[in-house]
Amino acid sequence: MINEQLISLINKYPDLAQGPINEHQYDQTSQIIHGIKKLIQLCGDDPERDGLIETPYRVLKAYLEYTEGNHENPMLHLEKTFDVNHQELILVRDIEFHSLCEHHFAPFFGVAHIGYIPKTKITGLSKIARMVEGYAKRFQVQERLTNQLADAMEIVLEPQGTMVVIEAKHMCMCGRGIKKTSASTTTTAVRGYFADRADARSEFLSLLNR
Numbered sequence: 001m002i003n004e005q006l007i008s009l010i011n012k013y014p015d016l017a018q019g020p021i022n023e024h025q026y027d028q029t030s031q032i033i034h035g036i037k038k039l040i041q042l043c044g045d046d047p048e049r050d051g052l053i054e055t056p057y058r059v060l061k062a063y064l065e066y067t068e069g070n071h072e073n074p075m076l077h078l079e080k081t082f083d084v085n086h087q088e089l090i091l092v093r094d095i096e097f098h099s100l101c102e103h104h105f106a107p108f109f110g111v112a113h114i115g116y117i118p119k120t121k122i123t124g125l126s127k128i129a130r131m132v133e134g135y136a137k138r139f140q141v142q143e144r145l146t147n148q149l150a151d152a153m154e155i156v157l158e159p160q161g162t163m164v165v166i167e168a169k170h171m172c173m174c175g176r177g178i179k180k181t182s183a184s185t186t187t188t189a190v191r192g193y194f195a196d197r198a199d200a201r202s203e204f205l206s207l208l209n210r
């Protein structure tokens with residue numbers, strides 16, 4: 001059963017095997033499964049009991065899904081642009097994302113708000129959400145994610161300015177360590193016009209707080 005599941009997983013994520021399946025590449029996957037079993041044991045549980053028997057496979061599958069963004073260049077989503085004469089703020093708010101903290105491999109999740117003032121190029125609103133997904137689905141820290149989003153907007157759309165605000169909860173803070181369940185973290189990145197002008201940042205924030 002598990003072997004069949006593994007083969008279908010390798011078919012879906014060719015990087016796991018880096019090519020057609022053969023004896024050696026299959027072994028690599030088995031080693032990962034074995035490692036997760038050892039971890040379960042180390043945590044004081046029995047990896048062979050009913051509820052856990054397929055868990056190593058599910059963990060491997062989940063981690064491959066969490067990190068699918070590593071296999072794309074998210075900024076390419078923005079490249080379909082339109083020439084529209086609009087020189088005012090465009091704000092896409094509450095873009096939900098799920099990511100994985102690279103320090104603990106624990107989920108962090110929340111919303112990104114992305115605003116830009118175009119010069120000549122405008123991108124589709126859904127493309128911005130796809131870009132967020134691409135940068136979120138990898139081992140991340142919130143600060144880097146925030147800056148990557150701002151930089152991608154700057155590089156592809158060459159706007160007058162970009163501002164990104166991310167609000168997120170980190171499970172590594174909620175479920176372990178200092179256990180602050182209500183704490184959330186806000187990060188910002190500003191480029192161009194937003195870096196220069198306090199009134200532009202205020203306009204962005206007042207739209208957010210409405």
Ligand SMILES: [Zn+2]
Nearest residue numbers: 101103104172
């Ligand atoms: Zn963490």
